[in-house]
Amino acid sequence: MVYKSGIKRVKGGKTLKIDLDVESGIIKDIIISGDFFAYPMEAVDELENMLKGASVSNAIEIINCFRDRIVFIGLTIDDIIDLLRKILFL
Amino acid sequence: MVWRLIIGEGSIYWNMAIDEAMLVLHDKGLIPNTLRIYVMKPSGVTFGYFQRVDDAINLEFLRSKNIDYTRRITGGGAVYHDMNGEITYSIVAKIDNISRDILESYKIICQGIVYAIEEFGLKAEYKPINDVLVNGKKISGSAQARKKQSLLQHGTLMYNTDLDILSNVIKIPKEKMQAHGIRSIRDRVTTLSIELGYNPGYKHIVQSLISGFRKALSIEFKHQELTPMEITYAKKLVNKYRSKEWIFKR
Numbered sequence: 001m002v003y004k005s006g007i008k009r010v011k012g013g014k015t016l017k018i019d020l021d022v023e024s025g026i027i028k029d030i031i032i033s034g035d036f037f038a039y040p041m042e043a044v045d046e047l048e049n050m051l052k053g054a055s056v057s058n059a060i061e062i063i064n065c066f067r068d069r070i071v072f073i074g075l076t077i078d079d080i081i082d083l084l085r086k087i088l089f090l
Numbered sequence: 091m092v093w094r095l096i097i098g099e100g101s102i103y104w105n106m107a108i109d110e111a112m113l114v115l116h117d118k119g120l121i122p123n124t125l126r127i128y129v130m131k132p133s134g135v136t137f138g139y140f141q142r143v144d145d146a147i148n149l150e151f152l153r154s155k156n157i158d159y160t161r162r163i164t165g166g167g168a169v170y171h172d173m174n175g176e177i178t179y180s181i182v183a184k185i186d187n188i189s190r191d192i193l194e195s196y197k198i199i200c201q202g203i204v205y206a207i208e209e210f211g212l213k214a215e216y217k218p219i220n221d222v223l224v225n226g227k228k229i230s231g232s233a234q235a236r237k238k239q240s241l242l243q244h245g246t247l248m249y250n251t252d253l254d255i256l257s258n259v260i261k262i263p264k265e266k267m268q269a270h271g272i273r274s275i276r277d278r279v280t281t282l283s284i285e286l287g288y289n290p291g292y293k294h295i296v297q298s299l300i301s302g303f304r305k306a307l308s309i310e311f312k313h314q315e316l317t318p319m320e321i322t323y324a325k326k327l328v329n330k331y332r333s334k335e336w337i338f339k340r
Contacts, residue, residue: 009265013219017145017263033142033340035266037165037219039192039236041139073165073192074219 001028006087010036014074018083025056036074043070056088091187094124095311097296102134102158102171105178107327109244110163111320112182117237120319123183125303125311127296130171130178134158135259137168138233142340151258160331161339164233164244166220168260175250175281177295179203181243181303188241188307196220196234198306199243203230206247206295206302212285220245227280247299249282250289 004020014036021029030051038044047066054062060081067077084090100108105128115121137146139162146168152159171178181199189195200216207214207224217223222230232245257275272278283289300311316324330336 007263007265009263009269011269015263015266017142019142031142031340033140033145035138035141035146035165035167037192037234038140041163041165041235044140071192 004087006083008075008079008083008086010075010079013079016075016079016083018080018087020087022056022088027051027054027056027059032080034075036072038073039071056090059084059088060090091123091309092312093183093307093309094122094314095300096124096126096314096316097128098126098316099129099131099173101132102130102136102160103328103331104324105130105180106136106160106162106331107324108316108320109180109182109242110327111323112180113163113235113237113240113242115320115323116182116184116242117240119239121182121317123187123309124181125300126180126182127299128178128180129173129292130176131173132158133173133255134160134171135168136160136162136171138166139163139235140165140340141168143338145263146261148259148261155255157255157259159337161337162233162244164235164242166231166233169231169246170251170256170259171246172248172251172255175248175252175283177247177249177292177299179245179247179299179303181241183241184239185236185241186239192234192236193218195241196232196243199234199303200230200232200245202299202303202306203232203245203247204302205305206298207282209298209301210282210286210290212282224280224282224285228278229280229282229285247282247295248279249292249295251279251281253279253281 007017016034019031204214234243
């Protein structure tokens with residue numbers, strides 16, 4: 001299991017952190033955290049649950065499915081994608 | 091429009107439970123629009139729903155000083171609620187009575203804090219997303235949660251917060267400090283006492299918050315108490331706020 005983590009301060013916005021456990025190309029655990037706001041908040045928990053067990057190569061696609069389901073304040077869903085790409089060298 | 095006004099005090103666990111109970115019951119149409127003004131007693135720390143405990147607060151310090159801490163149902167950052175220097179407000183209202191637009195609703199409600207501070211002859215400004223500043227420094231922060239019909243926005247007004255404790259309690263990522271161009275949390279925050287040169291006192295600030303929100307929301311208030319239904323529901327929720335599962339959720 002490889003633990004990876006990254007942090008991004010969104011310009012004019014909030015702080016985003018992603019912590020990941022990856023094993024053989026599969027996301028074993030992921031925590032999306034920070035001082036941002038999201039509506040509805042439960043959708044972020046749901047997104048994390050969808051990503052757990054998914055392959056790294058599908059991660060961006062899964063996040064994109066939530067584009068119309070979560071309104072983020074202080075960051076955008078593209079910030080999550082950018083940071084994840086950086087962490088996973090995608 | 092007449093809103094209910096409730097003034098109280100209690101632990102961070104109890105107050106977070108009341109806020110959540112009010113949001114849920116308001117969303118079901120069971121309670122009216124309400125402004126609650128309260129003091130966290132004893133002092134405590136709340137942090138945002140999406141924050142990781144270890145990133146947000148200094149657990150070792152909190153445990154050594156026996157200071158309570160819990161996770162909020164709202165996003166945002168960590169807050170030190172000083173029982174002798176900070177007043178918390180919470181507003182539960184129909185979203186349509188404020189604004190469907192989330193950023194606009196923050197602005198409308200935070201304007202009540204701006205007016206409250208201006209009652210002391212100071213100039214205050216709302217800084218999006220959720221801050222109110224005096225002389226460029228943060229004096230108030232707010233956070234909002236929403237259900238289908240209703241919103242809960244709660245936030246702080248620091249009047250005499252012990253900034254030494256605050257800076258020991260709250261962890262700020264270096265990326266955030268760099269973004270704000272500061273070296274420590276103390277460079278970024280202020281209190282009414284610092285700005286005025288005297289402590290205006292709890293009662294005066296409560297009155298200023300009431301008139302600030304009255305002006306910002308064009309409403310009147312009727313002083314009331316919590317209903318038995320709210321208290322019963324909050325009693326069910328309070329254990330969640332004390333639980334390790336909730337606090338260490340992230």
